[in-house]
Amino acid sequence: MNWQADWGLRFRMFLTMFLLFALYIVFAGAISLYMGGSMIVFALVFGGFSLVQYFYSDTLTLRSMGAQTVSAEEYPQLHGSIERLSQQADLPKPKVAVIDSNVPNAFATGRNQRNAAVAVTTGLMRTLDDDELDGVLAHELAHVKNRDMMVMTIASFLSTIAFMIVRWGAFFGGGNRGGGKGGAGIMVAILVSLLVWIISYLLIRALSRYREYSADRGAAAITGNPSALASALLKISGEMDNVPKNDMREEAEMNAFFIIPIKSGIVGKLFSTHPSTESRVEALRDLEQEMQAF
Amino acid sequence: MGLLDGLRAVLGLRAESDARRDADPDDLFGMSTAYITMQTDLRYDSADVGALCFSGVDSGSFHDAVDEVEAILEAGREETGTDFSVTSDDHGYHWVVLEDDDPEDLITSMHFAADTFIEHGYGSRLLAAVFAYTHRDGPAYWIYSFRRGRYYPFAPRSGRERDSSAEFKLEATLDGELEIEREKEYWYPLWPSERGTHPWE
Numbered sequence: 327m328n329w330q331a332d333w334g335l336r337f338r339m340f341l342t343m344f345l346l347f348a349l350y351i352v353f354a355g356a357i358s359l360y361m362g363g364s365m366i367v368f369a370l371v372f373g374g375f376s377l378v379q380y381f382y383s384d385t386l387t388l389r390s391m392g393a394q395t396v397s398a399e400e401y402p403q404l405h406g407s408i409e410r411l412s413q414q415a416d417l418p419k420p421k422v423a424v425i426d427s428n429v430p431n432a433f434a435t436g437r438n439q440r441n442a443a444v445a446v447t448t449g450l451m452r453t454l455d456d457d458e459l460d461g462v463l464a465h466e467l468a469h470v471k472n473r474d475m476m477v478m479t480i481a482s483f484l485s486t487i488a489f490m491i492v493r494w495g496a497f498f499g500g501g502n503r504g505g506g507k508g509g510a511g512i513m514v515a516i517l518v519s520l521l522v523w524i525i526s527y528l529l530i531r532a533l534s535r536y537r538e539y540s541a542d543r544g545a546a547a548i549t550g551n552p553s554a555l556a557s558a559l560l561k562i563s564g565e566m567d568n569v570p571k572n573d574m575r576e577e578a579e580m581n582a583f584f585i586i587p588i589k590s591g592i593v594g595k596l597f598s599t600h601p602s603t604e605s606r607v608e609a610l611r612d613l614e615q616e617m618q619a620f
Numbered sequence: 621m622g623l624l625d626g627l628r629a630v631l632g633l634r635a636e637s638d639a640r641r642d643a644d645p646d647d648l649f650g651m652s653t654a655y656i657t658m659q660t661d662l663r664y665d666s667a668d669v670g671a672l673c674f675s676g677v678d679s680g681s682f683h684d685a686v687d688e689v690e691a692i693l694e695a696g697r698e699e700t701g702t703d704f705s706v707t708s709d710d711h712g713y714h715w716v717v718l719e720d721d722d723p724e725d726l727i728t729s730m731h732f733a734a735d736t737f738i739e740h741g742y743g744s745r746l747l748a749a750v751f752a753y754t755h756r757d758g759p760a761y762w763i764y765s766f767r768r769g770r771y772y773p774f775a776p777r778s779g780r781e782r783d784s785s786a787e788f789k790l791e792a793t794l795d796g797e798l799e800i801e802r803e804k805e806y807w808y809p810l811w812p813s814e815r816g817t818h819p820w821e
Binding site: 554556 | 673709711712763765780785788789791792793795806807
């Protein structure tokens with residue numbers, strides 16, 4: 327199996343990006359009607375901030391997460407795995423960092439493939455076996471390969487601008503030189519920007535979920551073992567805890583009564599950055615079957 | 621998932637009964653193609669043994685049922701070559717253990733045994749049918765739960781651990797071929813005793 331494009335996924339990603347841009351353009355147009363040129367200055371200043379954030383993203387993120395870059399002597403196995411997987415994914419080897427935390431987690435950061443870093447928590451290394459850890463590392467490397475950091479930075483840049491304007495409009499009444507539109511005009515501007523911010527926020531969340539699916543596919547392509555990533559996800563999310571430890575014969579005696587958890591509804595789905603473990607595992611199961619077909 | 625299902629899920633109305641199927645001994649025949657898939661796709665070899673787990677009842681008619689199961693298996697031994705024994709475990713459950721190097725015959729014998737219990741009105745005493753496999757990573761079992769009418773994988777490792785990655789791979793590969801238990805809350809282990817290797821020992 328190679329990096330087959332999931333066209334449905336691509337199309338949805340493209341559409342989300344497109345909507346985001348369209349939204350932004352419409353919004354900028356609407357704002358400039360009310361506020362005149364000062365917006366441009368503001369956007370430039372903010373753009374400067376974003377650029378700094380963008381260029382130093384790897385170091386900034388690592389520091390903010392309390393991650394220490396580690397040498398190959400300290401963590402030979404981790405380095406070995408990342409080297410092997412990077413080679414498989416045709417990537418330069420990223421920086422390797424470890425976070426001292428019991429929560430099993432991992433992330434990748436960096437503005438491009440050359441300046442990437444992959445960080446894992448000590449809890450993750452403790453929880454997962456070798457194959458499962460490879461799956462998670464491959465997932466993070468797929469993020470690097472897909473340049474997700476850049477995509478998400480651009481996307482959130484747009485929504486943050488909208489957000490800033492909401493605040494700005496609210497505090498300063500919008501320095502309105504748009505000529506005699508008065509308070510009502512400002513109210514409209516604020517309402518519009520609020521609306522824009524909410525919509526763009528949801529779009530970014532959706533985009534982020536698509537990137538996760540993509541990275542799962544990428545990980546499957548790198549390791550050739552979707553099942554290991556799936557069981558890693560189940561372990562990390564605590565779904566594995568659902569698999570009973572008690573013998574069937576003991577349970578049958580007790581005739582246990584089970585409470586089925588209420589699944590979060592559509593509202594929860596719109597706001598989440600990651601797809602539910604269930605849907606990701608479902609997708610990985612399909613990949614596993616595709617691979618078995620060879 | 622349809623809109624109505626979605627609504628029911630949101631409202632938390634997907635009750636346990638939803639996931640349940642009535643057990644049907646014919647489900648056991650699903651295992652015959654599974655043996656081939658397990659071998660060709662996953663390199664799991666048949667351990668040439670399977671077993672039926674049931675709980676006893678202290679009544680004359682139940683003992684008659686067990687006697688008839690034994691008689692049928694004894695008669696079938698000629699034809700299928702399936703060796704069998706009836707044992708009990710530390711949990712107080714009873715097992716019909718079947719050995720045959722031909723999976724088809726093994727399944728047929730298992731089906732005969734299960735069917736006989738059901739015909740005598742003791743279907744509710746059947747707990748599970750277990751099919752054993754070997755692999756270089758360790759043993760694996762497909763367990764058919766008569767309570768739920770579904771199959772799930774079980775890959776026990778030493779120290780009462782389970783190889784969840786292997787179990788997941790089994791689930792993914794056999795999905796569509798077997799009625800698989802989707803709710804992992806029901807993937808009950810059947811641990812072997814201290815001295816045994818298989819669940820019935």
